[in-house]
Amino acid sequence: MESPSSTRPRRVVRVRRPALALIVAAAAALVTTAGTTPAQADPGDLGRLSKLNKQIAQLDKEYGGDLAKLKDAQYGIKKARQKQRLLQQDLDSARIIVAQMAASQYMTGTTDPAVAVLASDDPDNVLNNASLVSHVASNQAAKVRQIERLVAEQRKAREEYERKVQELEKDIQDLRAQKRRVQALIKKFKPESPSSGMGGVTPRMLKVKNTIDIEFGPFPIIGCVRLTGDPQDHATGRACDFMVSTGGTMPSASGKAQGDRVAEYAVANANRLGIKYVIWRQRIYDVRSPGWRMMENRGGITANHYDHVHISVF
Template identity: 70%
Template sequence: MEGTPNSTPSWQSRLRRPALALVALAGALPLAAGTTITAPPAQAEPGDGGRIRKLNAQIEKLDKAYGGDLAKLKDAQYGVKKALDRTKVLNSDLQAARGLVAQLAASQYMTGGADPSVSVLADSDPSNALSNVTLVSHVAQNQSAKVQQIQQLVNEQAKAKREAEQKIKDLEKEIKDLVKEKARVKALIKKFKPESPSTGMGGTTPRMAKTKNTIDIEFGPFPTIGCYRGGADAQDHATGTACDFMVTTGGSMASGSAQTKGDQTAAYAIANASKLGIKYVIWRQRIYDMRSPGWRSMENRGGATANHYDHVHISVF
């Protein structure tokens, strides 16, 4: 059985070393009636490196100017990276698959045979070539499984490239929208001047401590409330300006009364953001940032806790 497009099947492994030489050979091998094989060109990565670097620099600059930890933008940034990584993996698999085309072409040349599947696979535009009706008549031949696998790789790579490009555009729009809110955000920052972490409070700022106590009185008790912590992914927790209000234990997804408590906590935080100095709220894989109001879906990080399905995250200025 052939491997899946995301794995490295045995025929791909055998082809990686001789692939370059065979592709060069396949570039000008004669087929029937004057046709020649042209190896499919490599696909370009969506969004050049300069474009991505520019967006990352803008995020870093805005992060400093807009009160720190623009989680909404950083989540979009994470989505772009994940999508681009996906295109690289698929492109690598597709390059290995192109090696198969070259090997078939070389075999055909050596044996003097004529396999129509080779001419279809070796078309300069794989998306067009593989949709050619000629392929249908050869599905039953011994190369049909490989043909179908390459077709799937082509389709998946094209889809991944479209998704990556869309995520880049979404990130660009998020940045533009936030820049438009500059005056309002500056007013928020001026109203809620940053505070220093205080000793004897577990490392949280007075504003975060007040917000924690207020919400605990309104909706507590919670199974636990986690505030100050360090680490690479701590973000606002490391500055004492964030707390996680757990509504379940053991990493289980909230449902029933636990989900209702989370919904009420998030809604209360948003409604009282101006009074308490709340910067943003994350709940059920969505973020509501007061600097650019409105719920926005977040990238899938894997697991109930990472996606905030078992706790409400609240950050303050």
């Protein structure tokens, strides 16, 4: 059996530099499926998102502050955009790797094969281009399939991103269409100032807290004023979290039922108590844009509001 260090003569074929460039290009071309092109981000996306963000900031001021539903949509768009960019990077890198692997299999020595092929003035160690392309086609099938999956995933990510942007645009339009109703709510429940001597909550939030506690308590704990993390209305004393379990654990059946009752009561009595929105089990109900809506996955039981009902007031 011939050893790797054998000096036995072998047939080599001289391949000129222009031919090598064509071979590597041909190898890279093998990784795309016929008729498919990776989806590229629209150059106007950043301007489109900037416009939407400005609209949300303006509505936030006009509609009583903390439009949590729209901000959650912003969060989802940001995640979708990041996913799309990462997939495109993976796709581009994988295409290059396939071309490099095609050349690497036929190089000798310890030098980086891909660099040696492209930089050498005497690439006699490379097999003829027909053999090289044949090798890519037959032995890089797994990598080609990976690229095909990436192409499909990248397209799907782009579609998901576009869907989320369109949903946000629709939400903004719907909210503007209800401007009179929302302004009437704001006039009825004019935002109150933070207080002292009551734990920092506003009088309206204190009334809602006491009402919920009397109707559905006791709770393991009720958390109101908070300045850390994403404080939402907690920072201004206009929100409380009614915990139905502690320690970041899923609530028991009775705890879930308690949370269901609290959320249902808060929505049903929102106009009487001045409640702005309710979050429970990764869903949000905003009285300014009525109806329960799923929220983005924040990655945890507490972050997704499975262990507490969040109530914000005007």
